[in-house]
Each structure stands twice: as structure tokens, then as C-alpha cells.
Amino acid sequence: MPFPNQSLRTDVATLFDELCAKPCPAHCPKCGSNRMHLDTMFFSPGPSGKVWTVALPICPKCDLKEDTAQFVPPTDC
Numbered sequence: 040m041p042f043p044n045q046s047l048r049t050d051v052a053t054l055f056d057e058l059c060a061k062p063c064p065a066h067c068p069k070c071g072s073n074r075m076h077l078d079t080m081f082f083s084p085g086p087s088g089k090v091w092t093v094a095l096p097i098c099p100k101c102d103l104k105e106d107t108a109q110f111v112p113p114t115d116c
Contacts, residue, residue: 048083055081055091067098074098 063076076094083089097103 051083052089055089055093058093059091063094063096067096067101069101070098072098072100 063074065074066072067074074096075098077097078092079095081091081093
């Protein structure tokens with residue numbers, strides 16, 4: 040589905056550009072554990088669409104409730 044207007048497309052692109060440039064926190068602010076970082080791809084639709092890869096921080100203790108079996112990152116894609 041195309042974006043309804045150019046202003047929204049620009050705002051979304053700005054948001055993801057900033058998220059990609061932002062450093063990932065190494066430690067969880069709640070418990071202090073080392074975080075895992077899951078590279079996640081986002082894209083805008085259309086022929087002039089753009090792709091962003093954002094590293095999402097995940098705390099194995101807080102986010103996965105200490106069950107790392109819920110999340111096993113792939114070794115290769």
C-alpha cells in the first residue's frame with residue numbers, strides 16, 4: 040500500500056535513518072545484563088522504496104523471561 044502523501048514518506052524515512060544511526064545500548068537498563076542485538080529489516084513500499092536494517096536490542100532476562108530458547112538467532116541467512 041503506498042504512503043498517502045510525501046510528507047509521511049519523508050517522516051518515516053527520517054525516523055528509520057535516525058534509528059539506523061543510533062548506537063545500540065550494550066546493557067539492559069532494567070537488569071544490567073548484556074543485550075543481544077537482532078538485525079531487523081524494514082522497508083518502504085513502491086518502486087522508489089528504501090530498505091533499513093535496524094539492530095533491535097533484546098535482553099535475554101527481561102524480554103525473554105530468562106528463556107533464551109524462545110529466541111535463537113540464525114547463524115546464517
